[in-house]
Amino acid sequence: MSTTEATAPEAPDSDEEFQRLGEQLLRTAKSSRARAAVQALVEERTILAVPAVRRALVIDTLDGAQAHFEALSGRQYGLGLDEGQRAFLHLVLSMVGIGITTLASVEDLDDRRLPIMLRAILRLAGNNDIAVGRRL
Template identity: 65%
Template sequence: MTTPETEPSTPDAEDEFQRLSKQLLRTAKSAAARAAVQALLEERTVLKMPAVRQALILHTDDGEMAHFEGLAGHQYSLGLDKEQRCFLELVLSMLGFGVVTLAAAQNLDDQRLAITLRAILRLAGNEDLAVGRRL
């Protein structure tokens, strides 16, 4: 699930990703934005791409925050593969950006599908339903 455009995984890069994760969650202004940020953080490969971070992250006096409008405007020029782009389209749709049908879920692998389902549950304010594999 990694691409050549993804940053290398080093201890420093991982520390920076964790710091950024906490900051983006802290500055999310709505439940939908928190659900979208959490989905991107769980999926990791999309958010680790420098082009995505450049389009998404807005630097403010309070630190970095997710600017989904900027990301939505650049989603087709980020160098994402088909699954990553489909995942991002579904995440952005939770915030009202773009027109994507739920049929797009058929293009997701198991991991991204589970992340998307958990994000939809967060968006609905439901933390009680579990998403996982059947035994």
């Protein structure tokens, strides 16, 4: 099966288009690790909305668009991401076995990204029983 880099649009035209891309990337994920990582990026949204990220991550295959995390890994410092986005991306890449990121880097995540990462870790562990949310 031959793959080539996708020509991702500069920016998703709508929320619907973004959702379609996310669903397609989830559908073509080759492993539970890749599915958990893609789901985290879709939920976080700001990273996947960056055109340079989509150009580095998304490739066209016979099955349609697919996430290619290895390509993204080599370009992560040239994507124009802020520190919070980069910390989140490092953790996502570690979920698919790329890079050496300690779990302690969760302290660099903000209140919005931390629950997303916690849900991703639960998905990775195959646990659907534990809820992640705010304490009352």
